[in-house]
Amino acid sequence: xxxxxxxxxxxxxxxxxxxxxxxxxxxxxxxxxxxxxxxxxxxxxxxxxxxxxxxxxxxxxxxxxxxxxxxxxxxxxxxxxxxxxxxxxxxxxxxxxxxxxxxxxxxxxxxxxxx
Amino acid sequence: xxxxxxxxxxxxxxxxxxxxxxxxxxxxxxxxxxxxxxxxxxxxxxxxxxxxxxxxxxxxxxxxxxxxxxxxxxxxxxxxxxxxxxxxxxxxxxxxxxxxxxxxxxxxxxxxxxxxxxxxxxxxxxxxxxxxxxxxxxxxxxxxxxxxxxxxxxxxxxxxxxxxxxxxxxxxxxxxxxxxxxxxxxxxxxxxxxxxxxxxxxxxxxxxxxxxxxxxxxxxxxxxxxxxxxxxxxxxxxxxxxxxxxxxxxxxxxxxxxxxxxxxxxxxxxxxxxxxxxxxxxxxxxxxxxxxxxxxxxxxxxxxxxxxxxxxxxxxxxxxxxxxxxxxxxxxxxxxxxxxxxxxxxxxxxxxxxxxxxxxxxxxxxxxxxxxxxxxxxxxxxxxxxxxxxxxxxxxxxxxxxxxxxxxxxxxxxxxxxxxxxxxxxxxxxxxxxxxxxxxxxxxxxxxxxxxxxxxxxxxxxxxxxxxxxxxxxxxxxxxxxxxxxxxxxxxxxxxxxxxxxxxxxxxxxxxxxxxxxxxxxxxxxxxxxxxxxxxxxxxxxxxxxxxxxxxxxxxxxxxxxxxxxxxxxxxxxxxxxxxxxxxxxxxxxxxxxxxxxxxxxxxxxxxxxxxxxxxxxxxxxxxxxxxxxxxxxxxxxxxxxxxxxxxxxxxxxxxxxxxxxxxxxxxxxxxxxxxxxxxxxxxxxxxxxxxxxxxxxxxxxxxxxxxxxxxxxxxxxxxxxxxxxxxxxxxxxxxxxxxxxxxxxxxxxxxxxxxxxxxxxxxxxxxxxxxxxxxxxxxxxxxxxxxxxxxxxxxxxxxxxxx
Numbered sequence: 059x060x061x062x063x064x065x066x067x068x069x070x071x072x073x074x075x076x077x078x079x080x081x082x083x084x085x086x087x088x089x090x091x092x093x094x095x096x097x098x099x100x101x102x103x104x105x106x107x108x109x110x111x112x113x114x115x116x117x118x119x120x121x122x123x124x125x126x127x128x129x130x131x132x133x134x135x136x137x138x139x140x141x142x143x144x145x146x147x148x149x150x151x152x153x154x155x156x157x158x159x160x161x162x163x164x165x166x167x168x169x170x171x172x173x
Numbered sequence: 174x175x176x177x178x179x180x181x182x183x184x185x186x187x188x189x190x191x192x193x194x195x196x197x198x199x200x201x202x203x204x205x206x207x208x209x210x211x212x213x214x215x216x217x218x219x220x221x222x223x224x225x226x227x228x229x230x231x232x233x234x235x236x237x238x239x240x241x242x243x244x245x246x247x248x249x250x251x252x253x254x255x256x257x258x259x260x261x262x263x264x265x266x267x268x269x270x271x272x273x274x275x276x277x278x279x280x281x282x283x284x285x286x287x288x289x290x291x292x293x294x295x296x297x298x299x300x301x302x303x304x305x306x307x308x309x310x311x312x313x314x315x316x317x318x319x320x321x322x323x324x325x326x327x328x329x330x331x332x333x334x335x336x337x338x339x340x341x342x343x344x345x346x347x348x349x350x351x352x353x354x355x356x357x358x359x360x361x362x363x364x365x366x367x368x369x370x371x372x373x374x375x376x377x378x379x380x381x382x383x384x385x386x387x388x389x390x391x392x393x394x395x396x397x398x399x400x401x402x403x404x405x406x407x408x409x410x411x412x413x414x415x416x417x418x419x420x421x422x423x424x425x426x427x428x429x430x431x432x433x434x435x436x437x438x439x440x441x442x443x444x445x446x447x448x449x450x451x452x453x454x455x456x457x458x459x460x461x462x463x464x465x466x467x468x469x470x471x472x473x474x475x476x477x478x479x480x481x482x483x484x485x486x487x488x489x490x491x492x493x494x495x496x497x498x499x500x501x502x503x504x505x506x507x508x509x510x511x512x513x514x515x516x517x518x519x520x521x522x523x524x525x526x527x528x529x530x531x532x533x534x535x536x537x538x539x540x541x542x543x544x545x546x547x548x549x550x551x552x553x554x555x556x557x558x559x560x561x562x563x564x565x566x567x568x569x570x571x572x573x574x575x576x577x578x579x580x581x582x583x584x585x586x587x588x589x590x591x592x593x594x595x596x597x598x599x600x601x602x603x604x605x606x607x608x609x610x611x612x613x614x615x616x617x618x619x620x621x622x623x624x625x626x627x628x629x630x631x632x633x634x635x636x637x638x639x640x641x642x643x644x645x646x647x648x649x650x651x652x653x654x655x656x657x658x659x660x661x662x663x664x665x666x667x668x669x670x671x672x673x674x675x676x677x678x679x680x681x682x683x684x685x686x687x688x689x690x691x692x693x694x695x696x697x698x699x700x701x702x703x704x705x706x707x708x709x710x711x712x713x714x715x716x717x718x719x720x721x722x723x724x725x726x727x728x729x730x731x732x733x734x735x736x737x738x739x740x741x742x743x744x745x746x747x748x749x750x751x752x753x754x755x756x757x758x759x760x761x762x763x764x765x766x767x768x769x770x771x772x773x774x775x776x777x778x779x780x781x782x783x784x785x786x787x788x789x790x791x792x793x794x795x796x797x798x799x800x801x802x803x804x805x806x807x808x809x810x811x812x813x814x815x816x817x818x819x820x821x822x823x824x825x826x827x828x829x830x831x832x833x834x835x836x837x838x839x840x841x842x843x844x845x846x847x848x849x850x851x852x853x854x855x856x857x858x859x860x861x862x863x864x865x866x867x868x869x870x871x872x873x874x875x876x877x878x879x880x881x882x883x884x885x886x887x888x889x890x891x892x893x894x895x896x897x898x899x900x901x902x903x904x905x906x907x908x909x910x911x912x913x914x915x916x917x918x919x920x921x922x923x924x925x926x927x928x929x930x931x932x933x934x935x936x937x938x939x940x941x942x943x944x945x946x947x948x949x950x951x952x953x954x955x956x957x958x959x960x961x962x963x964x965x966x967x968x969x970x971x972x973x974x975x976x977x
Contacts, residue, residue: 064903071897127932167763
């Protein structure tokens with residue numbers, strides 16, 4: 059399973075990077091969303107996908123049976139942070155579109171040095 | 174007493190200068206500043222009896238003990254001489270500046286802060302026994318010189334001159350640092366005193382010649398030797414007190430100090446002697462020759478300073494000959510070291526007074542252009558007298574101090590013809606010839622300076638201001654220096670015993686163990702010998718050429734400006750500046766995509782490279798979780814929705830597909846026994862999709878029309894690269910565990926230590942509670958950012974453009 063997951067993670071990363079390199083602002087934001095999904099699954103796979111029981115202490119379950127709690131704790135943090143990033147991006151895109159009238163990254167090049 | 178701290182007294186005083194300038198506006202800030210060099214001069218003068226007997230004093234203060242870096246103030250004859258020059262001339266220059274700089278119009282707080290900073294730096298250079306702190310102070314003088322030259326920063330020429338001096342002297346400083354590092358590697362110490370004792374062993378080391386050349390580069394750039402002298406004429410844009418202080422009496426002598434101080438280390442080498450004496454003498458000739466081309470009074474003095482520094486440098490080079498001859502007291506080789514120090518004192522005194530006169534003329538007539546000046550003798554009699562004394566001393570006329578040291582200079586140069594090492598017996602004859610030629614031109618420009626300013630016809634219509642004598646306060650310092658010029662002529666042996674001989678002992682410790690052994694008696698009359706005839710020749714030829722100056726001075730204009738050293742510097746600056754700019758514009762395209770491509774490519778390179786180097790590629794097939802039916806179904810959904818995002822042309826489809834990816838991930842969490850994650854992911858994903866849809870209302874259609882095929886292919890290549898890299902990392906990290914996981918600790922102690930059952934939750938809120946707290950803080954900051962963004966209205970657009 060881990061090998062299949064590794065390939066899927068690579069695929070997610072690939073799609074995310076491809077989207078982030080495009081010119082449209084909204085595709086970049088979607089790409090960053092995909093990137094965080096890929097990262098979460100990577101963390102999970104790194105710790106191993108084994109374990110027969112969720113990491114909650116229960117009667118009659120030995121320590122080795124629990125799923126690895128550490129990647130889960132990391133992912134939980136990451137999910138929340140990636141949510142914050144995505145929402146900030148969205149507002150940024152919305153406002154910059156409102157002010158500048160474009161979402162084409164090529165037209166958002168900053169100072170006059172480049173003209 | 175721990176006099177090492179006195180080095181920092183000027184810097185400490187500088188802290189109060191802006192306050193005094195702002196609060197006590199009625200009194201010229203210079204009066205407060207004046208106390209600092211005066212106090213220091215009196216204190217250091219009290220150390221004289223120690224060094225006259227050949228003693229020395231050391232005071233130490235640890236700075237970075239772990240790196241063996243300390244402030245070590247070492248006072249011997251040489252450093253005390255320089256210290257007295259710095260504080261003594263410093264006091265006179267500050268006094269002069271009080272009348273030169275107007276307290277209402279000038280930014281005195283800046284000026285005096287820089288000046289005091291310089292004073293600390295200069296004292297640090299001449300007293301440091303530690304190479305690294307010496308370097309530190311060395312660069313500090315470059316910086317304060319930069320600030321002082323650019324003091325009138327609204328003028329283009331000031332900024333240009335400041336930058337030029339900075340570029341050249343800091344370049345030299347860095348070279349010197351390299352030399353110091355090599356020295357410390359060879360001797361395994363930073364202490365100059367210890368290096369001197371190790372000198373004979375170091376001479377055979379491979380690095381020796383490199384260290385020698387690098388250290389000399391530092392000294393030559395600082396002391397404006399050929400071909401680095403070009404910064405000094407441009408540095409004349411500084412206020413005149415600065416020129417008198419930094420660019421004639423002290424800072425430019427730092428290079429001489431360094432050469433003198435390190436002579437015992439390097440004297441053994443013939444390269445040293447040839448380089449120092451040769452470059453110095455050539456600079457002396459070159460500077461004096463081109464001084465006559467100058468039209469600006471300070472320009473003449475700048476070239477004259479270059480020339481005189483070259484003279485002293487060549488004497489220091491010649492003093493290394495003393496290392497190679499036996500029984501020096503019997504020979505004429507003994508004069509070079511003495512003459513170097515003696516002329517250094519003379520030069521500081523007469524050049525200081527000449528600069529102050531140039532400043533007075535500028536101040537009282539409004540111009541420094543020698544073509545507009547003339548006939549000021551009767552209008553400014555005191556200034557004329559001072560200028561004449563200074564210039565005659567420079568020309569080497571009796572009865573002024575310069576005559577004595579000039580005679581000794583000729584003696585020392587003549588002695589080199591008798592030196593039979595390092596092919597001196599063949600080429601040595603050039604030394605007296607070039608020295609004589611340089612002296613002739615020195616004689617001419619000295620007269621040119623005085624008589625074209627003060628004699629001749631007065632041209633009041635060309636002067637911006639009606640000329641008159643300077644106020645008495647401004648004359649105190651130059652008059653004092655002029656008196657000193659004459660006094661030195663009459664008591665040269667007192668000066669010799671007090672100041673020169675202790676310093677000579679420091680330069681030539683291989684010859685003398687106490688100042689009393691320096692067996693030199695200075696006298697104005699030596700009988701009819703070669704030196705006297707050379708001097709008479711200088712007077713005769715120089716006088717004749719000065720008389721006919723108007724006929725041949727114009728031929729200087731035939732030297733083309735396009736192939737001068739200045740043009741070389743300008744082109745070099747232009748090329749490096751423009752070239753660097755063009756190079757960075759080549760890759761700094763302004764497209765975010767370009768930067769992302771660089772980052773991703775580099776990431777691939779670094780990660781795969783590291784994995785290759787550490788042989789981390791691994792695939793472990795034993796410890797795998799079983800592949801189940803549900804997993805495959807979810808996987809298909811995940812990949813399918815990702816594909817949909819990639820190909821979809823409608824943003825609504827893309828957003829829904831992104832939601833589908835999120836929910837598939839949540840289902841993965843369910844299958845892999847992570848209930849908390851699944852719950853969080855579901856909630857967050859729902860809110861995200863809602864947010865996307867909200868923003869969707871405001872955002873334009875996704876458009877891919879303008880994306881060309883090549884553009885997309887390049888993107889795809891980078892994307893595949895990242896994907897493959899991540900897959901390899903995922904496989905590798907799963908397949909090998911370098912360290913046992915700390916998860917076991919959490920699993921075992923969660924109930925006993927933290928009293929909780931849900932391990933993930935306990936980790937987040939208990940074991941890693943602070944992380945979670947900061948995470949909440951991040952969320953809070955994001956929320957504030959979002960609110961600000963929504964509220965922000967850039968209605969003041971026009972104003973912002975005006976500010977640019």
